[in-house]
Amino acid sequence: MVSGCRFSHARTLAAAIVAMAASATCPEKAHARPVEDATQAERQTLNAALFLVDRAVARLPIVLTAMMPDIASPGIQGWTSMGPDGNGERIFIYTGSDVFRCARPSNENRQCVVKLASVIVHEAWHFRHGGSESGAYTAQLTFLLGNQAAAEHVTDVRRSRDRAVAAERRAVEAARRLSGRPEAAR
Numbered sequence: 001m002v003s004g005c006r007f008s009h010a011r012t013l014a015a016a017i018v019a020m021a022a023s024a025t026c027p028e029k030a031h032a033r034p035v036e037d038a039t040q041a042e043r044q045t046l047n048a049a050l051f052l053v054d055r056a057v058a059r060l061p062i063v064l065t066a067m068m069p070d071i072a073s074p075g076i077q078g079w080t081s082m083g084p085d086g087n088g089e090r091i092f093i094y095t096g097s098d099v100f101r102c103a104r105p106s107n108e109n110r111q112c113v114v115k116l117a118s119v120i121v122h123e124a125w126h127f128r129h130g131g132s133e134s135g136a137y138t139a140q141l142t143f144l145l146g147n148q149a150a151a152e153h154v155t156d157v158r159r160s161r162d163r164a165v166a167a168e169r170r171a172v173e174a175a176r177r178l179s180g181r182p183e184a185a186r
């Protein structure tokens with residue numbers, strides 16, 4: 001849990017398990033573009049979402065990237081890289097995700113902007129507090145409910161939370177079985 005990527009999105013079960021098992025397979029820093037290098041439309045998309053989150057969250061090191069990490073699940077929206085000390089290093093927002101595309105200002109879809117902002121809130125929680133999916137999803141759901149998110153978005157995120165928390169629990173149990181009581185396995 002010391003280093004690795006945290007995934008905000010668990011549309012596939014593998015994401016949370018992989019996130020826990022990953023050692024240092026975050027996307028290479030070279031792939032991350034500073035926000036200044038993003039296209040104007042991408043910057044506007046991010047800014048619209050940042051406008052909805054706390055100012056302290058908006059000030060975190062958030063970068064836009066068009067590159068998914070190698071271990072990403074297809075539905076990934078964002079992730080957080082953690083330093084060797086366990087502290088957050090950067091929040092990555094994937095510009096190729098459905099939610100990012102839908103949140104483009106030209107779409108005028110407030111629900112998508114709220115959803116993208118909730119991804120940032122989720123990742124900000126990881127950045128500040130570490131890898132627990134339960135805490136990150138709770139922060140995300142609180143944000144969605146406080147910003148009049150559509151019921152379907154809330155249900156989606158609740159489902160993702162349940163899957164991620166269950167996967168996290170299984171991964172912890174598997175790690176415990178691997179590391180402990182070898183004689184019991186014989």
Ligand SMILES: [Zn+2]
Pocket residue numbers: 006007008009122126132133136
């Ligand atoms: Zn997460």
